[in-house]
Amino acid sequence: MADIAATALRLGRPTTSGPVDVADVWINGDIGFVLLLHRRHDGLPAEELYYSLRAEDGTWERPDHLSGGLIGLEVSDRSAVAEALAGAPMAVVTESESLVHTGRGRSGDRDEEEDEGELVHFWELLVTEEADLLEIEHMPQDHPAQTPPPSLRREVTGRPLMLVALLPGERVRVHAMRREGTSLIRLDGALDLHSPGE
Structure with a gap:
């Protein structure tokens, strides 16, 4: 699975490779996370989370496994997904945190050799x-209230699960949007996600 990640x-971006499906890829600077979906030998759906650091030459190091387990929902069943959402545009399926060697060191400096790890928060x-x-929408604490916060838009992958990974102190607001002609319409039910600072 590390090769697929x-x-x-x-x-x-997500890819499909036989029985293992890449649900989502989250890249934050030189740190990348990959959410994989597969079926266990007993037929139950499961997920695995991998991460990697980008080297100075721009290539990714071999991904390491962070976590994994049962999903608890048949994500390939559209009716099961709709029932779980109960009319909402999004719902948190799992929330977890892992100590990750981010390469930033204690001070956040990429050049610092010592890296004791940072507690990264994950939402599926x-x-x-x-x-x-x-x-x-990134919601930095010192952002002026009168200006719009910095944001990025991510295409929905076609898989029902998407990943958000936040470093310590990061806070975001997530909106689901749909296209209507040339316009983008926000769906009701934004999620506020926050990774506590160290």
Whole structure:
């Protein structure tokens, strides 16, 4: 599975590789996370989370496994997904945190050799099939209230699960959006996600 995660990071997007499906890829600077979906030998759906650091030459190191387990929902069943969402555009399926060697060191400096790890917070979001995009608004504490916060838009992958990974102190607001002609419409039910600072 590490090889599949490496390919997804190199491409910067989800891929399908036989029985293992890349649900989502989350890249934050030189740190990348990959969410994989597969079926266990007993037939139950499961997920695995991998991460990697980008080297100075721009290539990704071999991904390491962070976590994994049962999903608890048949994500390939559209009716089961709709029932779990209960009319909401998104819902948190799992929330977890892992100590990750981010390469930033204690001070956040990439050049610092010592890296004791940082507690990275993860959310796996179940997303309605009506959504075309997720808008991720970064909400820094010192951001002026009168100006819009910095944001990025991520295409919904076609898989019902998408990943959000936040470093310590990061806070975001997630909106599901759909296209209507040339316009983008926000769906009700934004999620506020926050990774506590160290």
